[in-house]
Amino acid sequence: MPSADISHPDISISSDTNGPRPAKKIKITVSNGLEGYLSVKGHNKTRKSAKPKGKLALLPTLPLDILFEIFSHLLPIDILHLSRTTKALRRVLLHRSSTSIWRAALSNVEDLPECPEDLSEPQYANLAFSPHCHNCLTNNIRNVDWRLRVRYCLRCSKTCLVSDENFELPKTVVKCLAGTNWDNIPGDVYDAKAVLDIVEKINSLPTKDAQRQFVREKHTKKKKIIAHAIRCEDWEEDVADDRANQLDELRAARRKAIEEKLTGLGWGEEIAKMPKTHNHQTRHNRLILLDDLSVVRQPKALTDRIWKNIEKEMVVFMKKMKAYRLELEEKESLKKRRSTVSKIYDEYKKARPHLHSEIVPSAADLCSIPEIKAFIDNQSLDIAGFEDRFVGDLDHLIRRWRSTVIVGLVTKLRDERFGNREVLFQESEAKLSLAISVFVCSEGDYIHYSRLRDWDGPWPERKKRYEAIWYPQILHHRCTTLETIPWYEREEEPDLSTKLGDGFASAFKRKPWSSEKLIFDEKASRVVWKILMACGLNPYQTTAVQLDDLDPRIVCLKCTHGHTCDGERRVQVRTWRKTVAHCMMIHWGDPTVEYEKIADDNVAKARAEEQLYAEKNPKTTPAEPMWTCILCHDTPQETNRLSKSKVDQHLSKHHSIATGLEGRDYRHALDATHEEPPAIYMVPRATKDAPRS
Structure with missing residues (x-):
């Protein structure tokens, strides 16, 4: 299967016996290290660097057995990084004698499926852990296609992959290669290079029997690749879940530490009253919750230095949350006061049946009358005093409100058609x-x-x-x-x-x-x-x-x-x-x-x-x-549009009024x-x- 070539173009390691004879092997002892091993191969001439040596500058001087022991405790991504630091380490780590290092590093990854037979250990580590595009080497490519054994960026996927919907692929090719799905490409997707290799190989075989045998072998290999890919996909999903859980634990610990700091500053009661989750009101007010703050949701432990940098920001945040809470409490208090006024008004209308013969203000209208609205908004006044203060004037307020409604409708009348009459x-x-x-x-x-x-x-x-x-x-x-x-x-x-x-x-x-x-x-x-x-x-x-x-x-x-x-x-x-x-x-x-x-x-x-x-x-x-019942207007029993038969039933059941009312009597009780x-x-x-x- 195609995979990224991780070897250097100028360096090749081969076991071909027909090539030039390899240099004489030396016996590895405690005293001779990597530099001695390389000097035998004719690489003892090194240019002195003007840069100062780092802390790991003496690493190549260590004996190979010690280096191998150290490397065996590293992770695969660490071995990959080491193999790309210097040519010396690259030659050693990519040599076949270093296979044990790669196997040990792969075994250090918990639950990672074993290396497949068609890939070497360095190729498998590169596929699983090196986040670069296998075509253009773009970094930070996180998605691995385990069935195609590649990593491609979005741009390269359009040129390096082919779809069975866009191209009519031969059935033999589809049978030989494992297909996959990509969000930006419709249908089953295959690696273009692998498709060309399969086509060339099949066409190069002399007989039909040989071609069929080749297809059978590739089909068997395809099944193994798919089975291994499924295991790798499950492992990758588990790793992502574990990582997400770890980050959540770090964020929770940071939030708890911040809450303890704020409690010490006297904000403990306010923290207990803060909304913990979003609702319609918080979204409408574009409120940012504590968990949504960037300084809180970072997966890092809270240190004294970090707290000193974010303390002022957190205090400003808590002041905003307190203002929001007080606004909601005032809104809820006004709602209760309006409900109390509505109950008193409902009893007032029940005691005066004559009001139903004409339009009367609803409870919403009553609460919007300037005098009453001012009383409701002034929360220093006891709402229980509403009845003593306003019930005696309600008849006057209702007549005034009704006149305002009538005048508002009359102003909409235009008399151009009839002249000034x-x-x-x-x-x-x-x-x-x-x-x-x-x-x-x-x-x-x-x-x-x-x-x-x-x-x-x-x-x-x-x-x-x-x-x-x-x-x-x-x-x-x-x-x-x-x-x-x-x-x-x-x-x-x-x-x-x-x-x-x-x-x-x-x-x-x-x-x-x-x-x-x-x-x-x-x-x-x-x-x-x-x-x-x-x-x-x-x-x-x-x-x-x-x-x-x-x-x-x-x-x-x-x-x-x-x-x-x-x-x-x-x-x-x-x-x-x-x-x-x-x-x-x-x-x-x-x-x-x-x-x-x-x-x-x-x-x-x-x-x-x-x-x-x-x-x-x-x-x-x-x-x-x-039809609708005026007697129930602005009450919890108010009905919506009804047919005449249902209106008769409603009148008889709720108001003890005989059915069959006609003419104006009917209109007094009902309204079309x-x-x-x-x-x-x-x-x-x-x-x-x-x-x-």
């Missing part, structure tokens, strides 16, 4: 309740649907739905009060002011109310305007709730190519909300589209046809969860979070004499 709006809340006040949420699908722990189906395609939001549903829209928990806080237990009910996914928490993601949709507002005009209603006075009560059926005249309901053709009718979604998706909110309200006597027929269509096509009109996907139904044609609005 501010005089028609008497109050801010009246503006929001109008049907023409249409909002949409700019939050992504992930936020809307991943909050549903029970959501089994695929997310509705964006192009097939339009989710408009009207008042009062907009006040309870999920994106206004929920947010994703940052990754560095997901290991922590949230306080009660931000904790959600079991119906929500664990990756979300409560946040103070925010209209950041809500956008006023001017196009949809124009569509509603046109629908109201078709129904003969005043856009500045008609609210979304009133339009729901009227429940008209609308025809899109653009889809009928301008034909009105004349009783001569079938038309497609929709509810007013689905008409808005239809225009926004199909006609892109075209303001020129006109609409017509069908006759009142045909509305009942349209509803019956819709019900029949839904019964015949249940899969095309899935009932998505769209979003509309169902739009659906189109075919209804009977309108009668010719039916009046049109």
